[in-house]
Amino acid sequence: MDANDPIPASVIGGYLGAGKTTLVNHLLRHAGGRRLAVLVNEFGDLPIDADLIVGAGERLIAIAGGCVCCAYGSDLIAGLEDLAGLPDRPDHVLIEASGVALPGSIGAALSLVPFFRLDAILVLADAGAIAAQLADRFMGDTLHRQIASADLVLLNKADLVSARELAATGSRLASLAPAARIVPAHRASVPVEIALGLHAGRAWRDAAGAGPTHVTAAFETLSCVLDGAFDVAPLAAALARPELGVLRAKGLLQDRAGRLMVLQLAGGRHETEVVAAKGARAGRLVLIGQAGCLARNAIGAAIEAARCR
Amino acid sequence: MFTIYEARKILTMNPARPLASHVAVRDGRILGTGSVEELAGWGAHRLDRRFADKVLMPGLVEGHCHVSEGVFWRSVYCGYFDRMDPDGRIWPGLKSIEAVLARLGEAETALDHRDLPLSGWALDPIYFGSRRVDRHDLDRISVTRPIGVMHASGHILNVNSRALDLAGLLRPGISHPGIPLGEDGLPSGELKGPDAMMAVGRHAGFDREAQASDEPGLRQFARLCVRKGVTTATDLANLLPDEAVDMMLRVTGEDGFPVRIVPFRRFHGLGVGDLIKRAGELKARSSDRLRLGGIKLFADGSIQGFSARLRWPGYYGGQPNGLWYIAPEQLAEALELALAGGIMVHIHTNGDEATELVLDTMEKVLRRRQGPDHRFTLQHCQLADAAQFRRIRALGFCVNLFPNHHYYWGEQHYAMTLGPERATRMNACASALASGVPLAIHSDAPVTPLAPLFTAWCAVNRLSAAGRVMGGAERIGIAEALRAITLGAAYTLKLDGEIGSIECGKRADFAVLEDDPDEMPPERLKDIRVWGTIQGGRVFDAAAI
Numbered sequence: 103m104d105a106n107d108p109i110p111a112s113v114i115g116g117y118l119g120a121g122k123t124t125l126v127n128h129l130l131r132h133a134g135g136r137r138l139a140v141l142v143n144e145f146g147d148l149p150i151d152a153d154l155i156v157g158a159g160e161r162l163i164a165i166a167g168g169c170v171c172c173a174y175g176s177d178l179i180a181g182l183e184d185l186a187g188l189p190d191r192p193d194h195v196l197i198e199a200s201g202v203a204l205p206g207s208i209g210a211a212l213s214l215v216p217f218f219r220l221d222a223i224l225v226l227a228d229a230g231a232i233a234a235q236l237a238d239r240f241m242g243d244t245l246h247r248q249i250a251s252a253d254l255v256l257l258n259k260a261d262l263v264s265a266r267e268l269a270a271t272g273s274r275l276a277s278l279a280p281a282a283r284i285v286p287a288h289r290a291s292v293p294v295e296i297a298l299g300l301h302a303g304r305a306w307r308d309a310a311g312a313g314p315t316h317v318t319a320a321f322e323t324l325s326c327v328l329d330g331a332f333d334v335a336p337l338a339a340a341l342a343r344p345e346l347g348v349l350r351a352k353g354l355l356q357d358r359a360g361r362l363m364v365l366q367l368a369g370g371r372h373e374t375e376v377v378a379a380k381g382a383r384a385g386r387l388v389l390i391g392q393a394g395c396l397a398r399n400a401i402g403a404a405i406e407a408a409r410c411r
Numbered sequence: 412m413f414t415i416y417e418a419r420k421i422l423t424m425n426p427a428r429p430l431a432s433h434v435a436v437r438d439g440r441i442l443g444t445g446s447v448e449e450l451a452g453w454g455a456h457r458l459d460r461r462f463a464d465k466v467l468m469p470g471l472v473e474g475h476c477h478v479s480e481g482v483f484w485r486s487v488y489c490g491y492f493d494r495m496d497p498d499g500r501i502w503p504g505l506k507s508i509e510a511v512l513a514r515l516g517e518a519e520t521a522l523d524h525r526d527l528p529l530s531g532w533a534l535d536p537i538y539f540g541s542r543r544v545d546r547h548d549l550d551r552i553s554v555t556r557p558i559g560v561m562h563a564s565g566h567i568l569n570v571n572s573r574a575l576d577l578a579g580l581l582r583p584g585i586s587h588p589g590i591p592l593g594e595d596g597l598p599s600g601e602l603k604g605p606d607a608m609m610a611v612g613r614h615a616g617f618d619r620e621a622q623a624s625d626e627p628g629l630r631q632f633a634r635l636c637v638r639k640g641v642t643t644a645t646d647l648a649n650l651l652p653d654e655a656v657d658m659m660l661r662v663t664g665e666d667g668f669p670v671r672i673v674p675f676r677r678f679h680g681l682g683v684g685d686l687i688k689r690a691g692e693l694k695a696r697s698s699d700r701l702r703l704g705g706i707k708l709f710a711d712g713s714i715q716g717f718s719a720r721l722r723w724p725g726y727y728g729g730q731p732n733g734l735w736y737i738a739p740e741q742l743a744e745a746l747e748l749a750l751a752g753g754i755m756v757h758i759h760t761n762g763d764e765a766t767e768l769v770l771d772t773m774e775k776v777l778r779r780r781q782g783p784d785h786r787f788t789l790q791h792c793q794l795a796d797a798a799q800f801r802r803i804r805a806l807g808f809c810v811n812l813f814p815n816h817h818y819y820w821g822e823q824h825y826a827m828t829l830g831p832e833r834a835t836r837m838n839a840c841a842s843a844l845a846s847g848v849p850l851a852i853h854s855d856a857p858v859t860p861l862a863p864l865f866t867a868w869c870a871v872n873r874l875s876a877a878g879r880v881m882g883g884a885e886r887i888g889i890a891e892a893l894r895a896i897t898l899g900a901a902y903t904l905k906l907d908g909e910i911g912s913i914e915c916g917k918r919a920d921f922a923v924l925e926d927d928p929d930e931m932p933p934e935r936l937k938d939i940r941v942w943g944t945i946q947g948g949r950v951f952d953a954a955a956i
Contacts, residue, residue: 117738118738118740118741173680175679175680176605176609176679177609177613178606178609179606179609179610180609180613200738201738201741202734202735202736202737202738204734207606210586210587210588210589210606211587211606211607211610213585213586213587214578214580214585214587214590214606214607214610215579215610216579240720240735240739240764240767240768240771241735241738241739243731243732244734244735247731
């Protein structure tokens with residue numbers, strides 16, 4: 103990554119007990135060479151598994167694999183600026199929201215800090231508890247707002263409910279967050295590529311034809327080599343349509359003006375940006391979805407529709 | 412040898428002898444009140460007649476304020492209302508944006524380096540019609556130094572172009588609900604809500620955490636207390652890192668320090684268990700003039716910031732309901748552990764739904780665990796209705812209501828946030844008393860000025876700044892209001908056995924007044940002149956402080 107590229111940051115939200123801390127630890131264990139920085143509101147109930155910690159200071163905990171965890175206190179923005187100034191710049195930031203916080207507001211606050219870009223809002227929901235939580239007299243509307251702000255809803259503890267209940271809960275959440283993708287999970291163990299997107303280096307290797315590497319049997323990857331020029335922003339918007347089943351996408355494509363564009367997609371959130379060439383070859387697109395859910399024909403049609411003629 | 416003070420009148424708040432002409436003081440405590448003959452029985456004494464034309468009442472207790480009032484006075488006062496600073500100077504209220512800019516401009520010329528920040532506070536542009544302050548206004552004062560002006564509500568900050576630039580926000584393409592854009596697509600300079608404010612605030616001289624351990628600010632705050640007759644004041648709340656506690660112990664322990672400070676540890680940065688443990692450690696470090704060991708929880712936000720949690724039908728303009736700052740599970744754990752550990756808890760609940768959550772949670776906790784005489788206090792609790800006050804009483808809570816709101820923002824609550832009925836019901840002091848709820852009233856300084864007699868006036872008259880009576884049925888009498896700013900507030904701090912009334916055995920803490928509250932008509936209660944205080948038997952003349 104170039105030192106001037108914005109650092110991708112993900113917001114991890116959801117009510118108490120939904121699995122936010124489990125997800126953070128899972129990602130730290132499977133960071134795959136990424137230097138992750140975890141920002142937590144407070145060190146109160148320490149969010150990092152003890153065996154991952156290699157050193158602890160008052161405001162910063164060092165974690166195996168070059169990762170860190172910082173408490174930002176009452177000033178998220180100062181916490182982010184501190185991270186951007188670390189000698190080892192993190193590759194990706196995870197902001198763990200408190201159980202009653204609105205992840206959308208944290209995502210909006212991210213836009214106020216230079217050096218960062220909002221990668222995705224991940225909201226966890228406890229498959230067995232979320233229905234009651236959404237109906238709670240005090241917390242219900244807060245839970246609705248959390249879910250509605252998600253790009254990806256991780257429907258966690260999916261193994262603890264019946265298939266039928268899981269399906270019903272999944273469609274309920276989908277109706278609350280029409281732009282989001284609902285991903286069932288067990289102990290928050292989703293592939294790191296789903297939670298954090300495709301690691302730049304690895305994604306391009308995959309695109310060259312190596313096929314899926316870290317993605318488990320529950321997910322599938324589609325890698326395309328796409329020569330020629332594309333209308334990249336419309337392509338991103340098309341790939342974000344829920345019926346295509348794309349959870350994550352990353353592309354490096356040439357646009358109509360001959361510029362090299364990077365395309366990033368997380369659920370309904372997508373963005374495209376001009377990048378410096380850096381020796382990378384344009385014409386790659388990698389997509390991830392749940393196994394059997396990637397609508398290959400529709401995806402192919404979307405790509406062809408965006409091809410410049 | 413002890414001292415007998417003679418006064419024109421002593422309002423003791425002790426029902427056994429409510430009025431007296433003399434009070435005897437030894438070792439900073441009260442031997443008794445009565446006539447010289449009665450008091451002479453204690454032995455050799457000297458008679459001090461310097462207060463023979465003054466009125467003494469118990470030292471006033473401010474149960475919800477922030478020591479940061481003393482820090483804010485280092486910034487330029489930009490408020491609409493006249494306000495007294497720690498030097499006793501009254502800064503006239505500014506009635507137009509031009510007047511605000513003129514005062515800021517004057518302060519600017521006194522700063523040396525061209526890039527030093529200039530900060531102002533207490534701006535209230537709602538009184539200036541529809542015209543908003545924007546960065547171009549502040550740019551007229553300086554384009555080289557960052558300028559920030561905090562609004563009176565604490566929810567909005569106005570900054571100039573330089574401050575935006577330093578924060579990296581003087582650019583197009585900003586999309587944030589708290590950052591309105593001007594016609595040129597750049598931020599207008601108005602920043603709403605904590606995230607937007609913090610992104611820029613520290614470039615313009617505002618740093619909330621630093622205020623917690625600000626020694627000069629604490630000293631200034633104490634001077635203001637003397638001018639307002641306050642002998643015990645809370646700092647609600649503070650993160651209380653060790654260095655702040657060390658500083659506060661040292662400063663409050665100085666012979667000439669005139670006020671007892673009661674800081675509460677804010678629930679932040681620690682888990683519930685560690686918070687309770689920390690509160691216990693802090694409690695053990697208490698001194699006479701620094702009473703540690705309480706904790707402060709936040710259930711919701713503020714009404715004027717639309718972040719308070721309201722019950723149906725919600726905000727008057729249909730705005731979405733506010734924000735929770737604690738989950739019920741955390742609240743339950745904190746209440747339960749605090750009861751077990753004998754830790755005092757004060758809970759910020761502005762909206763009535765936040766109050767309801769605390770009541771429901773406490774009811775469950777009290778079914779599991781005894782909580783004798785816990786006196787947990789609902790702070791602000793502005794929208795509680797009669798039914799909630801009955802539950803508050805039944806569950807053993809106290810309330811500390813905020814009648815100053817009627818004066819400063821009553822009209823806004825009436826027209827914009829709550830609508831007429833709830834705006835005239837809020838801070839229902841009479842209902843609280845009718846239900847037998849222990850009552851205190853507060854300023855939340857620096858949000859509104861530290862001045863318990865003014866707060867009492869607000870509770871007695873319930874007038875808005877525009878002169879409208881905001882719910883006459885909830886007015887309380889002068890005696891009730893004076894009790895709320897002495898014994899009432901002391902009760903919420905579990906200090907009513909030590910302070911709050913003038914009687915044998917209590918601390919010799921008095922407010923020394925030029926005027927007699929008994930003789931003041933209710934509408935002039937706020938005009939009572941304060942000579943100074945006696946705190947722990949030490950005399951503090953406001954004119955010399």
